[in-house]
Amino acid sequence: GGVAGGLIGLACSMLPGPASIAPLPAGANADASAWSAAMLERGRQIAIAGDCAVCHTAPGGATNAGGFALETPFGTVWSTNITPDRETGIGAWTYEAFARAMRQGIARDGRHLYPAFPYTSFARMSDADMMSLYAWLMSQPAVKQAAPETKLPFPMNQRRLVAGWNWLFHDDAQYAPDPQRSALWNRGKYLVDGAGHCGACHTPRNALGAEKGGFAYLAGGSAEGWDAPSLVATHAGTNSKAGKSGAPVPWTEDALFAYLRTGFSPEHGVAAGPMAPVVAGLADLPESDVRAIAHYIASLSPPVEAAAAAHAAAARASGANADALTTLGFQNGQRMFEAACAVCHAASGGVGHFGVRPLMGLNTSVSHASPDNLLHVLMNGIDQPATEGLGYMPGFKDSFDDRQMAELAGYIRARYAPDEPAWRDLESASARVRAQTH
Incomplete structure (x- = not known):
């Protein structure tokens, strides 16, 4: 895969790259009055579900002004300014440019974005949610702040090689609901795989930094020096651990909901580290969305009865x-x-x-x-x-x-x-x- 990706990337580097998209005309910054209050609120909730501010805000810095250091096995990637400042942010970006970046990982000027930015997940979002997110971001205060330039070692500094990576690992198709599943299950999967990009931390990655598929889906990864545990249990019972998740007590749907909603489950503990700001955001989402996430994640493991989990908790x-x-x-x-x-x-x-x-x-x-x-x-x-x-x-x-x-x-x-x-x-x-x- 690495050789194939390198050859494909090399071939792409010799061909014309993605075209730039013309900026919004000077003085024609997106006007918040053009969008309804309901659309802006929807966009705000999507930004919370996607943890935009978590990664695009430097410690002690202005919200979404960039400058947060994302440590990867390939070097430090600095998050960008996504406020509507025309010079240092996305204020000159049309919706077309924004949607392309979110779905294909290509910036307005045609540069490939590194997949530390989880466009591989954001591509699952619907057009309506994408437009709402764009509207909300463009309605926020503009902050003039240039983010540090990402400088990875050779050959990772050749952004055109990302085209080969995308060819190997990226599918930009929007989420298609499963008609055999309930609306609650589909909503949960849409949020987990899309805006929530849970797999970015909770799915292991291959040598080229792509999330593994198949049985590795949500099977545990890492984030900012912390271990992100598996969200999938291979088995559950009162006399054993909850499978490869490592939890001493099997997770029930209600326990997941309580943890995601409040940051605490009496049977599992407190949200800390990189998970704490995620929970802080989820606490501001509609309760139905958090329930949908818990319902979907619980469906990936063998069913657990509340009484059995309580008995296991008491024993431990x-x-x-x-x-x-x-x-x-x-x-x-x-x-x-x-x-x-x-x-x-x-x-x-x-x-x-x-x-x-x-x-x-x-x-x-x-x-x-x-x-x-x-x-x-x-x-x-x-x-x-x-x-x-x-x-x-x-x-x-x-x-x-x-x-x-x-x-x-x-x-x-x-x-x-x-x-x-x-x-x-x-x-x-x-x-x-x-x-x-x-």
Whole structure:
């Protein structure tokens, strides 16, 4: 595939590239008064579902003005300005230019966009939703700010090679509803595969950076140094993990809905890391859309009865016998946990005075094959909860060194995921996570 893509890209580089699309005439910027309030509201919701501001807003910067660093295996890609500024944003873009970028990954001037911009998902959107999104973006305040230029190493800096990548991996067809499925299921799949671009994080990628298909669909990926767990369980039951998702308790549709809507599921934990801003956006969407997403994702796994999931949660909540662990070399980790963590994560769990109190025995990051997500939370805490009711969690990276982090994480793993193998080389993993920017 890599050789074929390279040859196709090389051939494309010798042919005329995509044509530029003439800009809107000077002084003819799109006028918000030309669109109805309903259309603008629809566009606002699509922008939320697509997390536009999450990737197109630099830390502390103006909304959608670009400059956010997207780390990829091929180098850093900088997000662009999508405010209606004519010089540095999309203010001179016609709808035709906007739709081409969203569906084919080609900018107004004819340059190929890198697929770090998920046009592979946005292509699924309907024409009506695409126009609504364009209208809403063009109605927002213009911000004059040039984003840093993306400079990938050779040969990735040859944007024309993306034409070969598109030929191999991109299908720009709009979503076609499945007539054999319900309207709720189709709405959920449309949002998951389209504007929501869930696969961008939750589907593994091949060596050329394309999302894998088939059984790899939504089977787990990575985002900003975090592990994005699988959304598909291979099996479910009260006596086993929820398949390859790594969740200690099978996900029910209602648990998914609660997690996506509020950022917390008592049976699974709290949304953190890159998932927190996603949930913050979903909290502002119509409840029916969040329900549709939960319904579709739940349909990808074997059915789970609520009573069975509750029984599994109760069985997992208490964790291993803490007294037995004192003879296994976890004394230091246990002391740190009791001093820094137990006040909020004691066996009672539930909702406390400072927000929710997730039970460690039910936390997916504790049962995950990799310690990275737990280490991220232990170091950085949760200073921007997905929703107001979740509460704040302090980080301990300035209090504990890598050896202490390893002891704490090792204790949590042994105490609350006793049926999982111990994580190896935790001190090195802690040093690696500490060095990451996100």
